[in-house]
Amino acid sequence: MTSTPSRARHRAARRPLTSLDDLASAATGSLAVVGRRSAVVAAAGGMVLSAAMPAAAASSESRADAVPSVDTTALTAPVREALSTSPVVAVPKDVSWDFESPKIEVKENPKPVVVVRRTVTARSATRAPAPVANNPIPQTVNGNAVLEIASRYVGVPYVYGGASPSGFDCSGFTSYVYAQLGISLPRSSSAQRYAGQVISRADAKPGDLIWSPGHVAIYAGGNMQIDAPRPGKTIQFRAIWQSAPVFIRVTG
Template sequence: MSSLAAPAGAAPDAAAVTRVPAVDTSTLTAQARAVLATAPVVTVAADVQFALDVPAVTVVKDPPPPPPPPKPKPKPEVVAPTPRAAAASRSAQRAPVAAAAAQPTPEAPAAEPVGAPAPASANGNAIVEIASRYVGVPYLWGGTTPSGFDCSGYTSYVFAQVGIKLPRTSSAQRNVGTVVPRSQAQPGDLIWTPGHIAIYAGGNTQVDAPRPGKSIQIREIWQSNPTFIRVS
């Protein structure tokens, strides 16, 4: 058998063609000869084209591996306090309490002092001296005791200390005793104006319970035209 022929239309390349050695058919057996004699002749057109049916290949990428789980936070190491440290901790806890206990307890504000010396203009008058003892007592509507006085309750209480009983209201006290001119007024006389009554302390001063929110005080005579009344 001769060497393989190059495809039609292609120039043979002497370097690329591999020579196949000839086959000696003389040594074939009779059975082989018979097979060759009866074998069909296969012919292939010179322009035949071969095609391979290659299925489409889809490349599937593996999903990325899941992220590693977070590392657990290390548990804080609990160190048992030594007896000395525990004692120091207890001492630190007791220190603020001890310091607070050591501080002096704030005292309550002192009450307003009650009482004042009689003014020099009183000339030793007993009524003015008694009246001065209650300077600082708060005004109290309807009050008739040292816990609280209104104007007529105050004058009634003071005069009662020397054995003189006065009516309860200022309007009624206006009608007791004798009215005297201001130039002849003496310490211990009453000073009356509509709705108010006071005790004359000499000079241009008086002792009275002014009004709610105030206290008994010695002050200048503020009334423009007061009536002076002497009670004996």
């Protein structure tokens, strides 16, 4: 067998690349970009760029993305026209203005204002006594007849809630006596307080009622009364002991 010897191929010897070669290659590629930007700035300012541009920049004029030239004269024409037609306002240098303030006259009030303060007090929850009559009505029953019936029960013992001759409390005694004369009185002493007309002590007559909080009696004339005093006591005539008694004339 015949064998053909093959020769090895070798690249041509080249100068080795250094860092300066890389820097020169980068600078060359950037010149095209710098050239295009310089052309745009020159066109916008209306200047003519006379400096020589690299071949890469010149060839960019035929590219589709090349920046067109701008007519600055046409853009500023409306503004120049508006300025030329605007009216001119002239103001003298020595012009001045002033403001006259109105005069205010303060006068003393001839009638001073008087503030009246009223004090409102709360009404009492208890019922106020009725006014004393100047001209009391006459008795509807004979006062002597009231005392004659009441005296029959002297000595009857006090019984709480009692209303019969077997035992009386204060209001049970007065209501029983008046019932013998055909007059019906309320059962409690507080209700008998409003069973007639309030009279003054000077106008009181025997047979009228004497009322004080929690107690009621029959006026016997002078400074005397007849009543059922309290538990352990009996019906009796005794002196008026109440400090502020209310005299009541039963109206029937």
